[in-house]
Every structure is written in structure tokens, then in C-alpha cells.
Amino acid sequence: MTEQERAPAGIDPTVPSVARMYDYLLGGKDNFAADRQAAAQIMQLSPNAKEVAQANRAFLGRAVRAVAESGIGQFLDIGTGLPTQENVHQVARRFSPSSRVVYVDNDPIVLVHARALLAENADTVVVEGDMREPKSVLSHPEIMRHLDFEQPLAVFLVAVLHFIPDDDQAQSIVRTIREALPSGSHLIISHVTVGELDSDVVGEGREVYRRTSAGNVAPRTREQIAGFFEGLEMMEPGLVSTTDWRTETALDPSLAGPGGVDILCGIGRVP
Template sequence: MTEQERAPAGVDATVPSVARMYDYLLGGKDNFRADREAAAQIIQLSPNAKEVAQANRAFLGRAVRAVAEGGIHQFLDIGTGLPTQDNVHQVAARFSPGSRVVYVDNDPIVLVHARALLAETDDVVVVEGDMREPKAILGHPDVTGHLDFRRPLTVIMVAVLHFIPDDDQAQSIVRTVRDSLPSGSHLIISHVTAGELGSDVVGEGNDVYRRTTAGNVTPRTREQIAGFFEGLELLEPGLVSTTDWRPEVALDPSLAGPGGADILCAVGRVP
């Protein structure tokens, strides 16, 4: 059976998907040849791509644990990606039993896998939605029926905003989400930055992503990423690389791997 035959209806397995590329970088199996080839090109440009992806995923788990231990029982994960180990609902349930989670994505394969894996619990809902239309997500009946926006909740936008090329649109998306949250809520964001890469390499990387379902990738500066948290109180240690956000084990610099791009992250609390 060819990969196209294995792909769900409406999915072109010859077009790389950023969700499946990420799955490959994390060591997953839910990807096609086109995804692996595109990811390999990214690794050539940024040799630390696998380490950065894994550090980003680990940050997500630590951030969810932090807010769950702080008493948050509701989570809205926008751009969830393919299920893997220690998904948001699993971490949340471990540290805040009874937590309710809504996963949102617009990738057909993500939705198929998520619904199959998550059908085991009534505490989790999977919704088709596009972060470029945040009001539609926030007003979706399955979202409002599962989460109570009168009580504190956490919105997760991990490694997704860099697929929005327009700076004003990216800020508007976050502002719309931020303004919908009651006091005591949290916003978890991570975002790619150029790190040690020069502008020519960043341009080559964007050429690769231009051929994917996302159509682009836009690294932003620390100042631009900090702007997403305007008006929020940052949990310690603030806006840092994913490896530096409350690491459970100190990273040995000799094991950091080759240089390249980086991902900055933070968790903001609504005052």
C-alpha cells in the first residue's frame, strides 16, 4: 500500500505537513516520506532541530504541570499537533485530576489520530479549528460547552504562532485570546527565534516551509515574542529558551548539541 493510499481522504501525502514534520523530529511514526525529507532539509540548515523540538515538547509538559499544580482545571490547546507521550490531558490529569481539555487543530490527520486516541475519556474534546480565526474557536459550541470561561483556564499556543507571517495578525490573534480570559487564567506560548542562524539560512528554511501545508515559518525576536505577553504577569523564570524554563535536571552544556535556531517560551498569568 502506498503512503497516499494510507492517507485519510482529502490528505495529499506528497505535501509535507508541519504537524507530521514535528512528529518526525520528536521520533514519532505518524509521518510520510515527504515530511521526513522536508524535516531532513531543516536539520541540514539547523542541526539542532531535533533537540529544539524535544525541548519544546518537554517545556509544554512542565508548563502544564505548573499551572495544574496551581489549581487550573481547564485547558484549551490551540494547534495541538499529533498525539505523543505525555499529552496535555495526561499531564493535567496527573497533577489536577478531573481537568477538562479541548484540543484544536485544522490538520485532518491530527484530528483523526486525536479523536481515535482521546475517545477514551469524557474529559477531552477534539475540535476542528484554525488559530487564524480565534473568535470562531472561542465561540465554538464544543469549546464553550466543555470549558467554563467564567472560571480560570489555560490557553496553550505552543510552536504555532511562527506560522503566522504577519506580525499584526499574530498579535491580534493573541490579543483576542487574551481578552477572553478571566482573571487567574494563564497563557502558555512558545515561538521559534533565529538563534544562531543567519538571515540567508532563515530564508532557506522558509523556502522549505513554503512547500508545506503551513506555507511559511517566521522566526521572531525576543522583543516581538515578549509582546504576546503584554499585560500579563510572567511566571518565573520569564521569557527564556525552552531548556531554561524550570528544567527538572540541569542541562550539561557539553550535551546541548550543535547550534541553530531556538524556541523561546513563557507562561503568563492574567491579573
């Protein structure tokens, strides 16, 4: 896309957006030069960044299928990012045709694209919201009309919590969401970990993200990520790399290759 043709009013195309960087890493075209430049810097620091992004997206599809096959028919995707192939509603409806889906994001371009895609889809809605204010998201009138919080649902926090650098705030977000979910609900999380990157490279990567719309990124350890699932019943195979979560075919080892970041993921069920 070109800045002159596609930048909505109020959007500064010179400031990289993490949603558009992710779109670029996935091979999308809804990104600006600043997004591509920032993503290129990340790929220099972690050569497997593109493959890891693609593995994370593939995990999302497998996770939707897993919870849909377990009987879940309501889905709340917080921090959805730009629409691509195999979105939550598309996968969910293959296994649960009457599924109801809500997408939540605070990026204006994400909202424009998602609403255009779903304009004639009554069972899927797009809501402006910020995961940093989880109570506001959960009490949003449109979400409350569309989803029944008395019945089990699946909530997705896929590749978003690492943009909350404060550990206490990240835990508070997850705790607030967990406490709102009825028994039988599922919480799906994926989160960047440092993999085999050394501290200097991690610092350089965080500097790139400080210049983006997110303002920071915070890779966390396995133990910290596991803490988000405290009190939940983990779906097999537990907390693992996205390349190892119920993959059905052999994956290229470069997906989590030496010297690169990794993304850990899991699904927890509310007892």
C-alpha cells in the same frame, strides 16, 4: 507510515505537513516521506532541530504541571499537533484529576488520530478549528459546552504562532484570546527565534516551509515574542529558552547549540 496505507481521503501525502514534520522530529511514526524529507532539510540547516523540538515538547509537560499546581483545571490547547507521549490531558490529570481539556487543530490527520485516542475520554474533546480565526475557536459550541470561560483556564499556543508570518495578525490572535480570558487564567506560548542562524540560512529554512501545509514560518526576536505577553504577569523564570524553563535536571548543551535555532517560551497570568 506508507501513503497507500494511511493517507486519509483528501490528504496529499506529497505535501509536507508541519504537524507530521514535528512528529518525525519527536521520533514519531505518523509521517510520510515528504515530511521526513522536509524535516531532513531543516536539520541540515539547523543541526539541533530535533533536539529543540524535543525540548519544546518537554516544556509543554512542565508548563501543564505548573499551571495545574497553581489551581487551573481547564486547558485549551490550540494547534495541538499529533498525539505523542505526555499529552496535555495526561499530564494535567496527574496533578488535577478532574481536569477538562480541549484540543484544537485544523490538520485532518491530527484530528483522526486525536479522536481515536480520546474516543472514550469524556473529559477531553477534540475540535476542528484554526488559530487564524480565534473568535470562531473561542465561540465554538463544543468548546463553550466543555469549558467555563467564567473560571480561570490555561490556553496553549505552543510552537504555532511562528506559522503566522504577519506580525499584526499574530498579535491580533493573541490579543483576541487574552481578552476572552478571565482573571487568573494563564497563556502559555513557545515560539521559534533565529538563535545563531544567519539571515541566508533563515531564508533557506523559510523556503522549505513555504512548500509545506503551513505555507511559511516567521522566526521572531525576543522583543517581538515578549510582546505577546504584554499586560500579563510572567511566571518565573519569565521568557527564556525551553531548555531553561524550570528544568529539573541538567540538559545536554546541544539542545540549543551553536548554529541552530532556539525556541523561547513563557507563561503569562491574566491579572
